[in-house]
Amino acid sequence: xxxxxIHQFNIExxxxxxxxxxxxxxxxxxxxxxxxxxxxxxxxMLASGRxxxxxxxxxxxxxxxxxxxxxxxxxxxxEGMKFFxxxxxxxxxICVSNLVGIIPYTFTVSSxxxxxxxxxxxxxxxxxxxxxxxxxxxxxxxxxxxxxxIYILPLVMFIEILSFFLRPVSHSVRLxxxxxxxxxxxxxxxxxxxxxxxxxxxxxxxxGVMPLALTVALTALELLVAFLQAYVxxxxxxxxxxxxxxxxx
Amino acid sequence: MAESHGEVxxxxxxxxxxxxxxxxxxxxxxxxxxxxxxxxxxxxAFVVLYIVVSRFALPRVGGVIEARQNMxxxxxxxxxxxxxxxAAALKAYESDLAAARSRAQAISNETREKLNAASEAERxxxxxxxxxxxxxxxxxxxxxxxxxxxxxxxIAADAATAIVQRLTGVxxxxxxxxxxxxxxxxx
Numbered sequence: 430x431x432x433x434x435i436h437q438f439n440i441e442x443x444x445x446x447x448x449x450x451x452x453x454x455x456x457x458x459x460x461x462x463x464x465x466x467x468x469x470x471x472x473x474m475l476a477s478g479r480x481x482x483x484x485x486x487x488x489x490x491x492x493x494x495x496x497x498x499x500x501x502x503x504x505x506x507x508e509g510m511k512f513f514x515x516x517x518x519x520x521x522x523i524c525v526s527n528l529v530g531i532i533p534y535t536f537t538v539s540s541x542x543x544x545x546x547x548x549x550x551x552x553x554x555x556x557x558x559x560x561x562x563x564x565x566x567x568x569x570x571x572x573x574x575x576x577x578x579i580y581i582l583p584l585v586m587f588i589e590i591l592s593f594f595l596r597p598v599s600h601s602v603r604l605x606x607x608x609x610x611x612x613x614x615x616x617x618x619x620x621x622x623x624x625x626x627x628x629x630x631x632x633x634x635x636x637g638v639m640p641l642a643l644t645v646a647l648t649a650l651e652l653l654v655a656f657l658q659a660y661v662x663x664x665x666x667x668x669x670x671x672x673x674x675x676x677x678x
Numbered sequence: 679m680a681e682s683h684g685e686v687x688x689x690x691x692x693x694x695x696x697x698x699x700x701x702x703x704x705x706x707x708x709x710x711x712x713x714x715x716x717x718x719x720x721x722x723a724f725v726v727l728y729i730v731v732s733r734f735a736l737p738r739v740g741g742v743i744e745a746r747q748n749m750x751x752x753x754x755x756x757x758x759x760x761x762x763x764x765a766a767a768l769k770a771y772e773s774d775l776a777a778a779r780s781r782a783q784a785i786s787n788e789t790r791e792k793l794n795a796a797s798e799a800e801r802x803x804x805x806x807x808x809x810x811x812x813x814x815x816x817x818x819x820x821x822x823x824x825x826x827x828x829x830x831x832x833i834a835a836d837a838a839t840a841i842v843q844r845l846t847g848v849x850x851x852x853x854x855x856x857x858x859x860x861x862x863x864x865x
Contacts, residue, residue: 463723541706
């Protein structure tokens with residue numbers, strides 16, 4: 430029995446929808462899980478009760494609302510609440526698709542760089558366009574930190590500009606790499622259980638307890654990572670938007 | 679990553695942990711032939727999510743939270759109002775009580791003074807009456823004594839006349855007897 434930890438990331442077209450230029454647009458397993466995430470979020474937010482004393486589902490909906498709202502207020506101020514729907518959508522989409530991806534035999538949408546890169550670029554261009562629209566040319570003050578001596582200003586500006594344009598890279602790769610590595614590690618350790626059992630018989634099944642325990646522990650860790658990476662993505666979005674709202678450090 | 683994956687897929691033979699779909703070479707996240715499908719699906723899914731979230735989900739949940747917040751604040755304000763009212767009622771009660779107490783004090787003082795004055799007047803009237811009676815008694819006593827004394831003088835003069843007549847056989851001069859009795863009564 431061989432382990433193929435990469436197989437889980439395969440995109441399987443379920444049916445073809447159409448073509449754009451040379452590209453085939455297919456309804457894939459990735460598409461399916463994107464809509465699963467959207468459906469889960471919609472059910473959570475729309476089917477939860479409206480009682481004065483919330484039940485469990487309503488509590489989850491309200492906690493997510495207030496969690497994202499307080500994250501925005503603390504990092505981007507009350508003006509950042511303009512972007513509440515965007516940040517809430519990003520956070521919930523990433524969080525739910527990460528969590529759904531931990532269920533065995535499912536597909537993890539955020540384990541594909543193209544998806545995380547698209548989301549990071551969405552944030553990048555939102556920051557850029559809103560920053561220029563709201564502040565005009567003053568927006569470029571974010572590249573010129575105040576209080577820096579004039580003789581090292583060019584160097585600092587160079588670094589600031591470089592880091593600004595590298596933001597979408599780090600923003601997307603962080604999420605992608607975390608989800609990818611976590612799922613590969615899970616798959617490898619889970620695969621050991623079966624491999625030991627098949628190749629060594631009874632002793633192997635006994636020995637398989639160790640990797641099984643490790644798999645359970647890793648699953649718990651992945652639950653944490655799934656939430657944490659969604660939170661990191663959301664809070665970085667807030668911090669970047671704060672630059673657009675209040676340029677000049 | 680791609681190299682290690684090459685090894686793994688090289689080893690792939692026979693039994694497989696999952697359905698043997700295989701992945702036509704390359705690392706799936708870097709397979710550019712799937713990018714267009716994923717981008718289109720992501721765009722549709724994310725736009726749908728954004729509309730659901732911004733139009734329905736957030737106003738709904740936010741409204742519930744706000745309604746609860748308003749209700750809690752309203753209840754707290756109501757409780758504060760009731761507390762203020764009860765404090766005011768307590769204060770009014772205490773001031774009423776103090777007023778009633780001072781009025782009772784005043785009434786009792788007045789009554790006591792009235793009673794004192796009445797008893798004083800009664801006592802004074804009684805004393806006056808007694809004093810008058812005492813004076814009358816003293817006058818009576820003095821009159822009686824004067825009468826008695828004049829009787830005593832008459833008796834003494836008669837006795838002296840009689841004694842002198844018996845001893846000497848001659849009736850003494852009345853004037854001489856009277857002066858002798860007076861001198862003796864003074865002595």
